[in-house]
Amino acid sequence: MGGSHRSGAVRGTVASVATVASIATGPSGPVAATIDGMQIAIVGLAGSGKTTVFNTLTRGHAETGGYGGVTMNIGAVKVPDDRLERLAEVFKPKKIVHADVTYVDLPAPPASTEGHVGTEELPADHLARLRDSDALLHVARAFEDPSHPHPEGTVDPRRDLDRLDLEFTMADLAMADRRLERLKTSGRHGTQAERESNEREDVILTRVKEALEGGSAIRDVELDPDDEKAIRGFRFLTQKPVLVLLNVGENDIGRAGELVAEIAAGYQHRHAIVEALSARIEMELGELEPDEAAVFMDELGIAESGLDRVIALSYRLLGLISFLTAGPDEVRAWPIPEGSSAVDAAGAIHTDLARGFIRAETVAYEDLVSLGSIAEARKAGRLRSEGKTYRVKDGDVIEILFSK
Ligand SMILES: Nc1nc2c(ncn2[C@@H]2O[C@H](COP(=O)(O)OP(=O)(O)OP(=O)(O)O)[C@@H](O)[C@H]2O)c(=O)[nH]1
Numbered sequence: 070m071g072g073s074h075r076s077g078a079v080r081g082t083v084a085s086v087a088t089v090a091s092i093a094t095g096p097s098g099p100v101a102a103t104i105d106g107m108q109i110a111i112v113g114l115a116g117s118g119k120t121t122v123f124n125t126l127t128r129g130h131a132e133t134g135g136y137g138g139v140t141m142n143i144g145a146v147k148v149p150d151d152r153l154e155r156l157a158e159v160f161k162p163k164k165i166v167h168a169d170v171t172y173v174d175l176p177a178p179p180a181s182t183e184g185h186v187g188t189e190e191l192p193a194d195h196l197a198r199l200r201d202s203d204a205l206l207h208v209a210r211a212f213e214d215p216s217h218p219h220p221e222g223t224v225d226p227r228r229d230l231d232r233l234d235l236e237f238t239m240a241d242l243a244m245a246d247r248r249l250e251r252l253k254t255s256g257r258h259g260t261q262a263e264r265e266s267n268e269r270e271d272v273i274l275t276r277v278k279e280a281l282e283g284g285s286a287i288r289d290v291e292l293d294p295d296d297e298k299a300i301r302g303f304r305f306l307t308q309k310p311v312l313v314l315l316n317v318g319e320n321d322i323g324r325a326g327e328l329v330a331e332i333a334a335g336y337q338h339r340h341a342i343v344e345a346l347s348a349r350i351e352m353e354l355g356e357l358e359p360d361e362a363a364v365f366m367d368e369l370g371i372a373e374s375g376l377d378r379v380i381a382l383s384y385r386l387l388g389l390i391s392f393l394t395a396g397p398d399e400v401r402a403w404p405i406p407e408g409s410s411a412v413d414a415a416g417a418i419h420t421d422l423a424r425g426f427i428r429a430e431t432v433a434y435e436d437l438v439s440l441g442s443i444a445e446a447r448k449a450g451r452l453r454s455e456g457k458t459y460r461v462k463d464g465d466v467i468e469i470l471f472s473k
Pocket residue numbers: 113114115116117118119120121122132133134135136137138139175176177212213214217316317318319347348349350
């Protein structure tokens with residue numbers, strides 16, 4: 070036992086919580102990505118603008134316009150957070166570390182035919198990425214472009230959304246059916262505990278199957294936490310939270326709000342958000358220097374880039390909040406699920422901090438910046454001592470005290 074320590078002391082020795090890997094992505098070359106952490110799959114019909122959105126988010130240069138491309142692109146994106154810059158003014162750290170989210174740009178699944186579920190015919194690595202993702206970013210084409218006619222002849226985002234949703238519904242249904250079939254034959258064997266667990270699974274999957282057959286997504290089925298846990302392993306596609314992104318044309322930015330309202334009215338699902346973005350414009354903005362971008366935005370009559378909003382929305386969709394750590398080495402945002410406790414927060418930094426947790430010294434971001442320093446916050450009684458079960462709030466600046 071080495072007495073009590075502060076989280077800042079070990080942070081220097083914990084190089085990085087995330088692992089970095091390179092993933093070959095075909096013609097567009099390798100894209101470095103953070104594998105750990107949350108992943109969002111960008112899905113949508115062929116030519117809807119998925120890769121353009123991916124490039125926008127990651128400031129990447131993956132090839133677009135393949136129309137039915139087969140390349141998977143993976144990239145990590147920093148979650149914008151002005152608070153880190155403000156804290157850096159106070160702490161003058163050596164570095165600033167943003168929370169990040171990984172986006173995976175997946176080719177459109179082939180259409181289903183009699184006896185074949187298109188989504189299941191995706192290459193194994195693509196399907197695994199899709200199933201492992203924590204949320205979906207569903208891009209639907211809302212832009213007109215005579216040089217790229219829509220294969221259906223008309224631009225109709227609602228129709229396209231439904232089409233892909235139906236593909237995912239069929240993929241989930243096929244999986245539920247297979248499992249129910251198996252439970253029917255082998256479910257009666259095993260120990261009593263196994264048989265009971267099989268029966269329970271049968272009941273939940275039957276509900277899920279009925280919902281899917283009725284055209285609902287699993288995200289709309291009311292499942293209690295135990296039910297959810299029982300089917301978590303299936304990684305159902307229609308259970309994932311979804312951000313619908315209407316990819317509007319450069320001439321339609323003015324009526325994007327109207328279109329969002331119209332589509333959202335017909336897309337009332339739990340864990341679903343509808344937003345609009347002009348992917349082409351955002352991609353071009355991302356390639357400009359900040360002052361050039363400001364001029365371009367002025368010309369287009371747009372007040373703010375939609376990009377930060379989309380990233381922030383995806384973060385919220387994942388149910389994440391950020392707590393902050395600040396010191397002379399680094400100022401950092403840490404993503405944790407909403408509802409996490411102080412000891413969970415400690416564990417997000419390092420397992421040693423969770424194991425030896427003594428207490429968390431916490432101050433709200435607003436208090437810290439208005440008072441100017443930790444010492445002043447302490448004097449003003451705004452620095453609180455919190456125990457293991459404290460429910461962490463977004464923007465809490467935390468230092469963990471722990472024993473080794
Ligand atoms: N005019 C216009 N064209 C766009 C916009 N977004 C994408 N495009 C164009 O539409 C075509 C398809 O865009 P991609 O981003 O490659 O679409 P995708 O969904 O990745 O396509 P696949 O991967 O082939 O399924 C490209 O030629 C893009 O330049 C937009 O907002 N406006």
